[in-house]
Amino acid sequence: MPVFTHTHQQSDTADAPEASASPSRPTLRERLAHLRTWRDRHPTAARVLRWTINILAAVLILGAMLLPNAVGALKPNRFTRIPAEAIVGAVVMLWLPRRPRVVLAVVSGVGLGVLTMLNLLDMGFREYLGRGFNMVLDWGLLDDAQAYVEDSMGRTVALGASVGAVVLVLALLVLMALATVRLSDLLADNRSAASRGTLIAGTVWITCSAVGLQVSGMPVASDRAAGALAMQARRVKDTLRDEAAFAKVAKVDTFGNTPGDQLVPDLRGKDVIFTFIESYGRSALEDPDIAPGVDKTLDVSTKALTEAGFHAKSGWLTSATYGGSSWLGHSTTMSGLWVDNQQRYQTVMNSDHLSLTKAFQKTGDWDTVGVMPGVQKAWPEQKFYGLDKVYNAFQLGYQGPKFSWSTMPDQYALEAFQQQVHGKKRDKPLMSEIILTSSHQPWAPIPKMVGWDELGDGSVFDAIQKAGNKPSDIVADSTRSKEEYGKSVQYSVTALTQWLERYGSDDTVLVFLGDHQPIARVSGNNASRDVPISIVAKDPKVLDKISSWNWTEGLKPAHNAPVWKMSSFRDRFLTAYGSTPHPSTN
Structure with missing residues (x-):
């Protein structure tokens, strides 16, 4: 046995290299x-x-x-x-x-x-x-x-x-x-x-x-x-030249040193709401493939608001951005500066330049609130905009489905604003900035209006979201993108105007506008950068203050209504409502 065992072990050892051998890989020369x-x-x-x-x-x-x-x-x-x-x-x-x-x-x-x-x-x-x-x-x-x-x-x-x-x-x-x-x-x-x-x-x-x-x-x-x-x-x-030049421009502010009691005195006691509608551009009102549905919505909404005692005037602003980067449009409108790139945006956000919304905070006579359903992380811009409180995507109580990029339907965001902010009793009037996101590309799926009393926590939108289009079905099709874009604008305008009709008071002043045109695949090559803007109020004195602007009656601005650069709106608005210029230069 020992001999047999020893021989067997030798055999295993001798055979092992042959058994484990594998073909070598050919060299580069081979x-x-x-x-x-x-x-x-x-x-x-x-x-x-x-x-x-x-x-x-x-x-x-x-x-x-x-x-x-x-x-x-x-x-x-x-x-x-x-x-x-x-x-x-x-x-x-x-x-x-x-x-x-x-x-x-x-x-x-x-x-x-x-x-x-x-x-x-x-x-x-x-x-x-x-x-x-x-x-x-x-x-x-x-x-x-x-x-x-x-x-x-x-x-x-x-x-x-x-x-x-x-x-x-x-x-x-x-x-x-x-x-x-x-x-x-x-x-x-x-x-x-x-x-x-x-x-x-x-x-x-x-x-x-x-x-x-x-x-x-x-x-x-x-x-x-x-x-x-x-x-x-x-x-x-x-770009490098612009950085230094714009930093100097941003230090000059017509109303930078205006005391709080001399800012917007003609709006004292009013609840003022500034609302941006995503991608709400001139194409929505004038492109023959999109306009019929949007125009009808604006006509119906104008009539409904008139019956509720509201009146509106509308014009055009030329946005600092196009197709996206909505924050550039927001900051241009509110700062009175032409903020058309990220570098300028950072410069403005880090400056003491007076934003239109911050002017209301500076008076000490308004509570200031932001409703930002598109914000899903820290938002340091709150300070620049002078907002005492900001409600982001996670603070509005929504438990329903997302609609593509939009975290919640505009109708829900507006109802949450009503229940958590606007409808609360307070010692001061309210100034609010609201960003509506349902008309954000790719416009699939799009929410639909439901009964305002049925909104609840948003779960009512589950079936609507599941039955809607998929983004992949829309994003590469220009014709369908136009159709769905138009529907999304109709939805956003309807939600906002119905909210105003339902909850607005004699002291409500609504300013709403688009942030930019939709992408070129929808708005067309060489489209303008114009967006519609409307001011709506029951108090006739509010609209009388802007009579010299020659804006169009109603929610739809005429084709030849005045067109201003978006950066001019802040100073025109502050001036129209009684603010006294006190320039700052540093």
């Missing part, structure tokens, strides 16, 4: 040798593959150089041009030795990848915000975009989109670098023919540029990539 063998065996297929890769690399590089920065410009004639950058790049690559040539090719490829990303970001920002991407200010908005996708379409979709974006960026940079290196090698391997071709291309470019030759309405000679880089550089330069 793989290259295998590839050469395949090319030798299949020369035609190898040649076709090589030229296919070369052509794809050229298409990728030329496409990056000619890519426009607006979706509407993505047309074939934009890619039938001769880029000067390609000619200059070929000359440099032909002149350089191999090692610096490869380094420059990699750097150039990565640079083209970055330029492509900036052009794509420009497309997205123009489509949604009506302006290009700002490399200094707008990186933070990408986090907001991710949060918006998560709120609208769920965490899974948002995570998938984020991962996809990262993969796309990395793939773009790598592929662009590899393509540039490949083309530089191709030029070097065929130096004589490449030199002749580059000379011919340069001559053709200069000739076409000199005579202004065009194909399908576009110049054949292109310097699109250099122009795009210059444009981005100008944006950075202008």
Whole structure:
């Protein structure tokens, strides 16, 4: 037994290496040798593959150089041009030795990848915000975009989109670098023919540029990539200049030193409510595909309010923002400053500039409250706006479902405002700022009006939310987006005006307006930035104070009603209601 056991152990030991052995992976040299063998065996297929890769690399590089920065410009004639950058790049690559040539090719490829990303970001920002991407200010908005996708379409979709974006960026940079290196090698391997071709291309470019030759309405000679880089550089330069200039402007305030007893004396004793309706723009009232339903709602609401004893006047304001970034519209209206980017917003929020709402707090004669159903985290802006108390998304008692990005239906938010704030007995009148969110994109699902006595904790909206459209069914369809946008505005206006009809008093003054136009896919390319604004009250003296404004009677401003910059509203309002200017300059 001991001998048998010993022999068995030796056998196991001897066999172990053979049993555990696994095929070693081929080295890079072996793989290259295998590839050469395949090319030798299949020369035609190898040649076709090589030229296919070369052509794809050229298409990728030329496409990056000619890519426009607006979706509407993505047309074939934009890619039938001769880029000067390609000619200059070929000359440099032909002149350089191999090692610096490869380094420059990699750097150039990565640079083209970055330029492509900036052009794509420009497309997205123009489509949604009506302006290009700002490399200094707008990186933070990408986090907001991710949060918006998560709120609208769920965490899974948002995570998938984020991962996809990262993969796309990395793939773009790598592929662009590899393509540039490949083309530089191709030029070097065929130096004589490449030199002749580059000379011919340069001559053709200069000739076409000199005579202004065009194909399908576009110049054949292109310097699109250099122009795009210059444009981005100008944006950075202008942004840095604007920061210092705007900081000085923000220190000048017509009413900065006005004593509290000289602010809005003609509104003493009134409950004043400032309400912003999300994405409520001129397109809602004038676009032929949207306006009929909205116009009918405004007419019906005007009639109902008139029967309840209210009267209204309406005009237009040109918003500082478009398609999104609602806080820029809010701060522009309330500060009297043109706040059209995040840098200006931060400057204003950190300043002592007098906001319109804070003017009421400064008097000491009003309680000031904010109702912000879209706020779901700390909101330090409360101080700038002069609000004694702010009710955010978690403080209004809502237990119903979200409607895409909107945390609760406007009707519920208004009823919660009534029950928790407006309807309470108090020693002072109330000044309120309310942000209504049901008309926020993607306009699916949209809440519907229910009986005001049926609202409860909001659970009544469960069935309505489940029966509504899914964001994915709406977001990529311009026609349906327009239809649903119009319905959402009708809902918001109806909820607000019904609330006023139901709970308003002789001392109620309602100012409501849009914060910005909806995105270009809904409002159309080159749409104005105008939004409607209305002032509603029972006391005729309130509207008499603004008779010189020449606003339109009712809730619908006429097409030719006065149009002011949104930043002018604060001073006009304060002046109309008796405030005395006492400027501050620092």
